[in-house]
Amino acid sequence: xxxxxxxxxxxxxxxxxxxxxxxxxxxxxxxxxxxxxxxxxxxxxxxxxxxxxxxxxxxxxxxxxxxxxxxxxxxxxxxxxxxxxxxxxxxxxxxxxxxxxxxxxxxxxxxxxxxxxxxxxxxxxxxxxxxxxxxxxxxxxxxxxxxxxxxxxxxxxxxxxxxxxxxxxxxxxxxxxxxxxxxxxxxxxxxxxxxxxxxxxxxxxxxxxxxxxxxxxxxxxxxxxxxxxxxxxxxxxxxxxxxxxxxxxxxxxxxxxxxxxxxxxxxxxxxxxxxxxxxxxxxxxxxxxxxxxxxxxxxxxxxxxxxxxxxxxxxxxxxxxxxxxxxxxxxxxxxxxxxxxxxxxxxxxxxxxxxxxxxxxxxxxxxxxxxxxxxxxxxxxxxxxxxxxxxxxxxxxxxxxxxxxxxxxxxxxxxxxxxxxxxxxxxxxxxxxxxxxxxxxxxxxxxxxxxxxxxxxxxxxxxxxxxxxxxxxxxxxxxxxxxxxxxxxxxxxxxxxxxxxxxxxxxxxxxxxxxxxxxxxxxxxxxxxxxxxxxxxxxxxxxxxxxxxxxxxxxxxxxxxxxxxxxxxxxxxxxxxxxxxxxxxxxxxxxxxxxxxxxxxxxxxxxxxxxxxxxxxxxxxxxxxxxxxxxxxxxxxxxxxxxxxxxxxxxxxxxx
Ligand SMILES: *Cc1c(COP(=O)(O)O)cnc(C)c1O
Numbered sequence: 001x002x003x004x005x006x007x008x009x010x011x012x013x014x015x016x017x018x019x020x021x022x023x024x025x026x027x028x029x030x031x032x033x034x035x036x037x038x039x040x041x042x043x044x045x046x047x048x049x050x051x052x053x054x055x056x057x058x059x060x061x062x063x064x065x066x067x068x069x070x071x072x073x074x075x076x077x078x079x080x081x082x083x084x085x086x087x088x089x090x091x092x093x094x095x096x097x098x099x100x101x102x103x104x105x106x107x108x109x110x111x112x113x114x115x116x117x118x119x120x121x122x123x124x125x126x127x128x129x130x131x132x133x134x135x136x137x138x139x140x141x142x143x144x145x146x147x148x149x150x151x152x153x154x155x156x157x158x159x160x161x162x163x164x165x166x167x168x169x170x171x172x173x174x175x176x177x178x179x180x181x182x183x184x185x186x187x188x189x190x191x192x193x194x195x196x197x198x199x200x201x202x203x204x205x206x207x208x209x210x211x212x213x214x215x216x217x218x219x220x221x222x223x224x225x226x227x228x229x230x231x232x233x234x235x236x237x238x239x240x241x242x243x244x245x246x247x248x249x250x251x252x253x254x255x256x257x258x259x260x261x262x263x264x265x266x267x268x269x270x271x272x273x274x275x276x277x278x279x280x281x282x283x284x285x286x287x288x289x290x291x292x293x294x295x296x297x298x299x300x301x302x303x304x305x306x307x308x309x310x311x312x313x314x315x316x317x318x319x320x321x322x323x324x325x326x327x328x329x330x331x332x333x334x335x336x337x338x339x340x341x342x343x344x345x346x347x348x349x350x351x352x353x354x355x356x357x358x359x360x361x362x363x364x365x366x367x368x369x370x371x372x373x374x375x376x377x378x379x380x381x382x383x384x385x386x387x388x389x390x391x392x393x394x395x396x397x398x399x400x401x402x403x404x405x406x407x408x409x410x411x412x413x414x415x416x417x418x419x420x421x422x423x424x425x426x427x428x429x430x431x432x433x434x435x436x437x438x439x440x441x442x443x444x445x446x447x448x449x450x451x452x453x454x455x456x457x458x459x460x461x462x463x464x465x466x467x468x469x470x471x472x473x474x475x476x477x478x479x480x481x482x483x484x485x486x487x488x489x490x491x492x493x494x495x496x497x498x499x500x501x502x503x504x505x506x507x508x509x510x511x512x513x514x515x516x517x518x519x520x521x522x523x524x525x526x527x528x529x530x531x532x533x534x535x536x537x538x539x540x541x542x543x544x545x546x547x548x549x550x551x552x553x554x555x556x557x558x559x560x561x562x563x564x565x566x567x568x569x570x571x572x573x574x575x576x577x578x579x580x581x582x583x584x585x586x587x588x589x590x591x592x593x594x595x596x597x598x599x600x601x602x603x604x605x606x607x608x609x610x611x612x613x614x615x616x617x618x619x620x621x622x623x624x625x626x627x628x629x630x631x632x633x634x635x636x637x638x639x640x641x642x643x644x645x646x647x648x649x650x651x652x653x654x655x656x
Contacts, residue, residue: 014512016637019392019505021630022498028489029112029423032102032626040115047123098566098578103627103636106620107565107578109335109368114423120484121425121477129476131171132466140476143483144171145462148432150483151416153381154373154491155366156409157434161458164226168439168462169432170469171418171479175367176281177470178415178431181442183272183285184470185413185433186327186361188441189221190214191252194264196228198250201243204231210264214324217354218361218412222435229440253441257290270326270360273314275299275306275341276588277334279365291326299328302590303531304337305400306330308345315353325360330411332404333369333421336582336619338507338537340369342400344407361412367429369535370416374497375504376405384493392501394508401534409434418482421500421623428478442468499625503536506622510538510637517641524652526601530584530617531593539582539617541601544652548604554616557581559651560644561618576643580621583614 030036070076100110129137131144148169153159157167172178193213197206204227207213216224228247232240252260261267269291274282276298286296300310311328318325328350330341343364350362366373376384376397386402397405408414411434418428433439436458444467466472489496511529518527526543533539542560543553561581566572586594586608597615598605620640627636 014394014509016505016509016628016635017630017633019502019628022502025498025502025625028114028116028499029625030101030115030118031112034101036115040119043115043119044122047119048126051123051126096568096572099572101624103624103629104576104640105578105624106622106627106636106640107580109420109621109623111423111621111623112625113425114485114489116488117422117424117481117485121481124477124480127476129480131474131476131479132472134463136473137476140479141463141465142459144465144476144479145459147171147418147430147479147482147486150486150491151370151414151430151432154377155370155414155416155432156373156383156406157432159381165222165435165437166458167432167434168436169430170462170465171474171482172429172431172469173427173471173474174419174429175279175365175415175417176284176429178367178417178429179279179281179363179365180285180288181431181470182361182363182413182415182433183289183291183327185438185442186218186363187270187289187291188251188253189218189225189361189438190216190270190324190326191260192438192441193221193224194260194267195247195250195252196224198263199243199246201228201231201247204228210266211322212357214264214267214270215354215357215359217350217359219435220359222438225438225441229437266322268323269295270324271318272296272326272329273299273311274329274365275331275334276301276585277304277336277339278329278331279335279367282329282365295326298587300590301588303593304334304339304588306341306346307590308342308349311346311349315349315358319353319356319358325358327361327363330362330364330404331369332364332366332408332414333372333535333537335368336537337531337539338368338533338535339531340401340404340534343404343411347407347410362410364408364411364414366408367415367417368420368537370414370430371421371491371496372500372504372535373405373408374491374495375493375500376402377492377497379490379492379494381492389493393504394512395532396504396508396534398532398534418485421503422482422485423499423623424481424485425478427475428482430482439468500536502625502628503623506624506627506637507533507536507538509628509635510620510622513637513641514538514540517645521645521648525648528597528600530589530597530615536622538620538622539584540620541584541597541615541617542648543601543603545602548602549607550603550605550612550615551607551609553601553603554612556651557616557618560647561616563647564618577640579640580619582617582619584617585614 030040099105101112129140131137131141134141149159151169152167158165160166172181193207193216194210196204197213248254261269272286272295274296283293283296286293299314300307328346330343330346332340347362375389378384383406386397386399389397413433416430418424418430419426514529524545526545528541530539530541542557544556547553564577564579594605
């Protein structure tokens with residue numbers, strides 16, 4: 001879509017109040033004016049009392065350790081006064097916080113918090129469970145494993161723990177660590193068959209050489225780990241210990257990268273393929289794993305989405321050069337533009353190349369967009385057809401987005417951030433893998449023998465989470481918050497899905513309004529949304545009319561953004577609206593896209609230079625549930641564009 005003045009008058013016809021009001025959503029959040037304060041207060045007090053009773057009923061025969069008159073002692077009073085003073089200072093300082101709850105905040109990926117999750121988090125905090133193991137969190141570890149299953153269902157993975165190939169997921173501090181966990185698991189899985197060969201195990205049906213062993217399709221690698229577990233299970237006790245030690249000694253996790261590749265000289269350190277728009281956590285992950293940032297190869301894009309042809313060419317080159325690939329990353333909801341990669345094409349390419357001897361994992365970074373999948377799920381877990389979903393929207397979902405979501409079940413692992421579109425408190429990220437059987441490769445003391453009568457059931461097996469996650473101690477309260485939220489709002493279109501539906505509609509309204517803004521202000525500024533967003537992040541490019549220089553346009557947008565950002569020197573109340581900024585990388589657009597955008601903006605691409613090699617954009621996260629206020633008939637998106645028009649005109653007239 002190019003919002004040129006000559007285009008459709010969609011912006012005039014669009015009515016954001018068309019969609020029926022969702023009364024259920026009124027109870028979901030504390031709200032912009034904190035109107036549900038009584039509800040939250042009742043819940044917090046009720047369950048704090050409950051916690052108090054719990055303490056009092058634990059060995060009520062124990063005498064009071066704190067005397068009933070303790071509160072009269074001067075030291076007690078002094079301590080209380082000091083605590084109170086510091087809390088007041090903190091509370092006062094926090095008034096400078098970012099008003100994420102307000103529909104005037106359309107900056108970064110944060111918004112109001114879902115009440116059930118917030119209440120569950122507060123309720124659980126005084127119990128302070130540590131999800132490192134069941135010994136310190138007998139209740140919340142189970143909830144965390146169940147959250148993994150809830151998310152697996154949303155993504156289209158098998159979520160029945162009685163199935164051998166059931167998915168598994170766990171929480172992390174955020175998407176960054178979840179992405180790191182994906183890299184760790186993929187590397188363990190890739191290198192393990194090589195270790196089995198090196199250990200000289202005979203009858204497991206091992207690949208004929210190191211290259212083949214290092215390039216198994218992840219499904220085959222999983223099957224091999226499974227066979228190895230069965231083989232061990234039937235071996236005698238002493239054989240089992242001997243063989244297990246031998247294999248452990250050959251594993252990459254034991255040898256380290258240097259030694260492993262020295263022992264297997266026909267293999268090279270594998271590459272990670274990720275799109276130009278991939279989050280910087282991928283670079284961090286490659287460094288952390290010791291692969292080096294140099295192994296992260298950026299895939300060329302077209303319209304901010306992976307270009308399947310370019311990916312194909314990269315894979316051909318890898319195959320030709322015998323350059324192994326660890327993983328291909330597809331992004332569901334890019335951090336900066338909300339675009340969705342063709343996950344279906346990424347999966348299809350993997351099938352073709354694995355068949356030709358270049359096997360690797362496919363991971364979807366859905367830290368941002370993961371919860372959009374709720375829109376695509378029926379209550380029974382089945383996928384909704386595109387035309388049915390499309391009835392509720394103007395153009396969402398595009399066939400590409402629908403195909404991408406439909407292909408999620410074929411991928412190997414996914415990152416989802418409950419603390420983003422799950423509207424939950426930080427830090428709640430999640431890692432989910434399609435088939436749980438390879439998680440033994442991540443544990444400190446690998447135990448592959450999960451067969452036979454002594455095999456622990458699924459839930460029991462994962463009660464020692466600390467064994468396989470990157471972290472150690474971890475908040476059980478976060479797990480409780482995510483679990484309760486998913487119970488109150490199941491992850492399907494009839495429940496949780498109403499939230500993303502609302503934000504996608506807001507994004508469609510934003511697009512219509514952007515078109516009208518471009519038309520109404522064409523005398524002073526060229527404006528456009530550079531490409532159709534697939535979800536609810538919307539970028540806006542602006543260039544003062546008559547200007548051809550990228551440097552001038554960038555300086556102009558930066559000035560606008562300075563007004564729209566948090567400035568710790570001024571009270572937040574002074575601000576009318578909040579937006580964020582990002583840059584448009586020419587290499588993420590493709591030639592054609594670049595030409596189109598520069599032409600519409602009236603910019604000369606020859607003015608791109610070292611200092612201004614990218615175009616600065618305003619970026620808007622449209623996740624606030626109250627952007628369209630049905631109660632009062634107010635659209636904060638309209639108000640934002642009115643505000644923007646005023647500011648653009650004032651800045652250009654030099655009367656700011
Ligand atoms: C936010 C984000 C991350 C990082 O997640 P954190 O929770 O901030 O660690 C990774 N990938 C994508 C696509 C993201 O949007």
